[in-house]
Amino acid sequence: MTQRISKYKRFMMMNPIVQFFKFIYLSLKVLVIVAGGHGGTRKA
Amino acid sequence: MTKIVVLGAGIAGHVAASHLRRKLSKEHEVVVVSPNSNYQWIPSNIWVGIGRMKPKDLIFPLAPLYAKKNIDYKQAKAISFYPEGDTDEQKPYVxxxxxxxxxxxxxxxxTYDYLINATGPKLNFGATEGLSPGNNKAHSVCTYTHAQEAWVALEEAIQQMKQxxxxxxxxxxxHAKATCQGAAFEYILNVxxxxxxxxxRDMAEITWISNEYQLGDFGMDGMLLSYGSNILKSSEMVEMIFEDRGINWILGAGVNKVEDGVAHYETLDGEYKQExxxxxxxxxxxxGHGFKAFGKNGEDITERLFKGFMIVDADYTPKPYEEWTVQDWPETYQNPSYANIFAPGIAFAPPHGISKPRKSKNGTDITPAPPRTGMPSGITAKLVADNIIEMIKNPNHELHHKGSMGNMGAACIASAGFGMTKGSGISITTYPIxxxxxxxPDTHGRKLGKTFGSIGLAGHWLKLALHYAFIYKAKMKPFWWLIPE
Incomplete structure (x- = not known):
């Protein structure tokens, strides 16, 4: 096992308060990508 | 009155049937034909496989819901296709x-006026000698029953480790051409x-074995991701996670035989090894399911409908990797021979892979097949439903709703561990798929920003939130259609 994620980074990854805001951000980001639409490619 | 038959009640079939029913008046008939009695939210199977969810948490019976929503449901399996009918039956039928x-x-x-083939894939265990769920100490998480069996075996292994x-x-x-690396990736991190x-943990040696050329390929040729303020290759991200978790890996491995506790595989170097x-x-x-199709007089017309999976509006001309383009991928999922047949989700035949094809020195193809996860399955099913609705209203109408995987984003929220405070998830979005x-050209074919990765507890919460949201949506509860695919 090789530590590749620093203790600080790990703390940030697992801190519920930081991650709550990250959750909101990710939810919106995913929604934007999904709602961003889709379409064809052949008549672009 | 128009009759639309949907084959399959997985993500694609259920999405198509539910949107058709919501948008069409009751004079039109929506029929679902599926051998499965339950709807299952497949992305959560991995949590059944580690004992943190029960099958009942991700399934519900289809018959009562369809009866309530005025969708005709037949618990049956499709056998063969007759897109022109036959000498006795004028209408096309399955x-x-x-x-x-x-x-x-x-x-x-x-019989049908429009047919949606959403039969998904056949789990082809038989293609690998000795691979069968629950046999030779090898398991699967492809269905909730497989996942439940995997958990029973894993729990026993944990007890032995405790001793x-x-x-x-x-x-x-x-298998050398397997896909769905994402599910296996989630499972290994959860285990x-x-x-x-x-x-x-100190009693176990955990190893990842994959037909991918590099870690993080996922059958999507890898990705270049925005990761915080950095730009990272998906291979680097997965390598970081595996090293941090003490997981070994074997790449470019085409597993060809499984015996009791032994996996035999061939490498891209042409060596035959075992683990x-x-x-x-x-x-x-x-x-594909090996369906046959027949013409009006009983002649075999399978090649007009199937190429393993169902033929749709893709460009199937064989060409080398360097000449592959997004234009090869289908836009409407309509069969070119029969305009009233569509195949969204996993049921359509892809024009080629996404990952660069590779052969071993012995000539064996060892390359991930292209994945088509829940999100594109849902999106393509909805656009097929919308096109059919337009065709019903105006039969000569051009198909307006298009969704090529070359012009569609996808989110993959990969669980990396279960738990409200100890859990973790790897959130990856990619655009285009x-x-x-x-x-x-400079970002490996994808748009940075829309293609990003993030690791942390929030990813687990997001995957859990999606679990509940999509089961709510699948149960067609109030305002279900507001939840996007």
Whole structure:
């Protein structure tokens, strides 16, 4: 096992308060990508 | 009155049927033909496989919901296709055989005006000698029953580790051309976390085995991701996670035979090797269901409908990797021979892979097949439903709703461990799913920003939130349609 994620980074990854805001951000980001639409490619 | 028959009640079939029912008046008939009695939210199977969810948490019976929503439901499996009818039946139909109830074994000609083939893949365990869920200490998480069996075996292994037995765990792909590396990736990280939770992590050697050329390929040719303020290759991200979790890996491995506790595989270098294990979870290859199709006079016209999976509006001209373009991928999922037949989700035949094809020195193809996860399955099913609705209103209408995987984003929220405070998830979005090297030549065919990765507790919450949201949506509860695919 090789530590590749620093203790600080790990703390940030697992801190519920930081991650709550990250959750909101990710939810919106995913929604934007999904709602961003889709379409064809052949008549672009 | 128009009759629309949907084959399959997985993500694609259920999405298509539910949107058709909501948008069409009651004079039109929506029929679902599926051998499965339950709807299952497949992305959560991995949590059943580690004992943190029960099958009942991700399934519900289809018959009561469809009865309530005025969708005709036949628990039957499709056998063969008659897109021109036959000498006795003028209308096109699918021959289906009931698999349960009083009518079990009875065959019926299910006629249609429009047909949506959303039968998904056949789990082709038979393509790998000795690979069968629950046999040879190898398991699967492809269905909730497989996942439940995997958990029983894993729990037993954990108990043995608690008594001091050193254990080898092997997780990955069980065939040289398997896909769905994402599910195996989620499972290996969840298993690793569960072993830590049970305080037996030091008793286990965990190994990833995959047909990918590089870590993080996922059958999507890898990705270049925005990761915080950095730009990272998906291979680097997965390598970081595996090293941090103490997971070994074997790449470019085409598993060709499984014996009791031994996986035999061929490498891209042409070597034949084997890996021993005490517990394995190996994803099988996927294939079409082997359906046959017949013309009006009984002649075999299978090649007009199927190429393994169903033929749609893709460009199937064989060409080398360097000449692949996003334009090869289908836009409407309509069969070119029969305009009233569509195949969204996993049921359509892809024009080619997404990952660069590679052969071993012995000539064996060892390349991930292209994945088509829940999100594109849902999106393509909805656009097929919308096109059919427009065709019903105006039969000569051009199909307006298009969704090529070369112009569609996808989110993959990969669980990396279960738990409200100890859990973790790897959130990855990618746009487009199929890389467009002409549009994004400097970022490996994808748009940075829309293609990003993030690791942390929030990812677990997001995956859990999606679990509940999509089951709510699938149950067609109030305002379900507001939840996007």
């Amino acid at each position: 021959l289906a055989e009931y698999v349960a109830g009083d009518e079990k074994g009875k065959k019926e000609k299910v 001091g037995k050193k254990t080898k765990i092997l997780i990955g792909t069980g 690793e976390q569960e072993l830590r939770r049970h305080k037996v 021993t294990y005490d517990f394995a979870m190996l994803i099988p290859s996927f294939s 199929v890389p467009d090297f002409k549009k994004y």
